[in-house]
Amino acid sequence: MGADFVAEAGLGDDLGFVVVDKHTMRSAAYPDIFALGDAAALPTSKAGAVAHFSIDVFVENFADYAAGRPLPHAFDGHTNCFVESGAGKALLLDFNYEVEPLPGTFPLPALGPLKLLAESRFNHLGKRAFRWIYWNLLVRGRPLFLPAAMSLRGKDTSHLTAGPAATDSTTPVPTF
Ligand SMILES: Cc1cc2nc3c(=O)[nH]c(=O)nc-3n(C[C@H](O)[C@H](O)[C@H](O)COP(=O)(O)OP(=O)(O)OC[C@H]3O[C@@H](n4cnc5c(N)ncnc54)[C@H](O)[C@@H]3O)c2cc1C
Incomplete structure (x- = not known):
């Protein structure tokens, strides 16, 4: 609540x-x-x-x-999260309002090193490393170098079942 x-x-x-x-x-x-x-x-x-x-x-x-101007940037619902699956492995999910979690690599196409929607030891290590990243970078206001908008790069879009494709750019939104 x-x-x-x-x-x-x-x-x-x-x-x-x-x-x-x-x-x-x-x-x-x-x-x-x-x-x-x-x-x-x-x-x-x-x-x-x-x-x-x-x-x-x-x-x-x-x-x-x-300044009383229209708001030019639109949040796309970008979300990502680690899911610990046990035995020293984890999954990583990356999705937004329109695009479901897809298999692939993150953040770099092909290189990863994190795997999307699949268990890996590296994902688990990534989750553990995020603790350091959180307290030493994010909490101190330092940039994470991840764009706010979700990217389809490195994702297997053949698994998409519905909805418009995400883009790497933000979409203008109507003003109030
Ligand atoms: C157990 C648990 C595990 C989670 N794990 C994850 C995870 O692995 N990954 C992930 O992405 N998210 C996780 N989340 C969710 C994540 O913590 C929240 O989505 C995130 O903290 C939301 O940030 P926030 O700033 O909106 O709210 P909060 O972090 O809740 O901050 C709100 C602040 O406002 C203060 N406050 C409340 N009322 C008042 C008031 N009247 N006056 C002044 N201050 C007030 C509170 O004390 C608090 O400090 C987890 C949440 C929980 C509870």
Whole structure:
């Protein structure tokens, strides 16, 4: 559940999460309010990656918002997460609002070194390394060098079952 004050303020849905445009994180009820991270009712996982990538997009939009201009950047729902599968192995998932988790390599096409949607020892080591990355880079505000928008590079798109293909660029969104 979200916070009671969100519902009491008329900002939230039935669970107390702030109802927002899923591309700009802007409140549907109050256009001067943005909700980032778990507080937002985005149609994706409550995950640190979602908070991270959506905040990247929000920051890109903020100067335009403050100047009263349309918001040019759109969050695509980019999410990734490790899934520990035991025996020293893990899977890695990378997906967005439109594209389901696909097999492939991450972050480099063919080279990886992480494998998508498949168990590997390296994925498990990647998960363990992320602890260091989190506390020494992300928490200190240092860049992760991963684009906010999900990329299809290195992914096997023959497994796509539905929905429009993702792009490496952001999509302009309508303004309020
Ligand atoms: C057990 C567990 C495991 C998880 N594992 C993963 C994982 O492996 N990978 C992943 O990507 N995500 C994981 N998540 C999810 C991830 O932690 C959250 O998605 C992420 O922390 C959301 O960030 P946030 O800044 O929106 O919220 P939070 O990190 O919850 O930050 C909100 C902050 O606001 C503060 N706060 C609350 N109310 C008030 C108030 N009234 N006034 C002032 N401050 C207030 C809170 O104390 C808190 O510090 C996990 C979550 C849990 C609980």
